[in-house]
Amino acid sequence: MLISICATPAARLPGQVRIDVTAGARYTTRLVHDRIVTPFDVRAGLAPALSLSASLPLDPPWRLAGVLDVSTSNVARYDAGGGTAPITGLTTVSLGLGLARPLKPWLDGRLVLGAIKYFPADRVGLFQDGGPFFPFGQLTFDAAPPFAARQGLALELRYDIHKFTTSALRAEGFISSQVIHRLALGVRVAVRRAP
Numbered sequence: 001m002l003i004s005i006c007a008t009p010a011a012r013l014p015g016q017v018r019i020d021v022t023a024g025a026r027y028t029t030r031l032v033h034d035r036i037v038t039p040f041d042v043r044a045g046l047a048p049a050l051s052l053s054a055s056l057p058l059d060p061p062w063r064l065a066g067v068l069d070v071s072t073s074n075v076a077r078y079d080a081g082g083g084t085a086p087i088t089g090l091t092t093v094s095l096g097l098g099l100a101r102p103l104k105p106w107l108d109g110r111l112v113l114g115a116i117k118y119f120p121a122d123r124v125g126l127f128q129d130g131g132p133f134f135p136f137g138q139l140t141f142d143a144a145p146p147f148a149a150r151q152g153l154a155l156e157l158r159y160d161i162h163k164f165t166t167s168a169l170r171a172e173g174f175i176s177s178q179v180i181h182r183l184a185l186g187v188r189v190a191v192r193r194a195p
Contacts, residue, residue, distance in 0.1 A: 020188050024156065024185050026183065028180060029179075031164055040077055041077070042076070047071045053110075072092075087127075090118060091118075091119040091121075106145050108154075116162055136160050137162070142154040
């Protein structure tokens with residue numbers, strides 16, 4: 001596959017690049033679970049999510065895909081009794097590289113590996129030492145029935161997984177990392193279609 005990229009004349013590569021933008025919403029599982037008299041969770045709220053992807057053809061049917069994903073939300077403490085207390089705002093940025101291919105005439109799949117970075121609005125609580133980097137894996141499905149595909153539109157479902165911890169959590173005795181699952185649903189728009 002790498003040979004096919006190198007063998008393609010540089011002048012033809014820009015014309016073969018496919019660029020897509022996806023806007024939607026993301027759900028994230030809890031960042032921390034603890035018990036101080038009663039159990040509580042620290043979670044990021046339902047968040048807007050935006051991604052930009054670019055892909056190049058490899059040996060058919062494969063494409064090499066690069067993905068930039070940005071999401072912003074509020075982080076809060078949720079008590080078992082139903083009370084909530086805001087902690088800070090949070091932006092996550094992930095960058096990955098992977099492979100994409102059609103699975104059906106109306107369905108594409110993509111597998112991406114990369115890194116995710118947490119950017120807290122304030123250095124407080126579990127983020128008092130800032131936000132860490134983590135490796136992540138992402139699986140994406142794009143469904144585009146013929147009427148949507150003609151307009152360059154698709155419904156996109158993105159799932160990713162990574163581990164989470166911070167220096168402040170480790171200092172408080174949270175030795176194990178928390179596995180974080182994120183699920184995003186959005187509409188993909190083809191900004192530039194591949195030939």
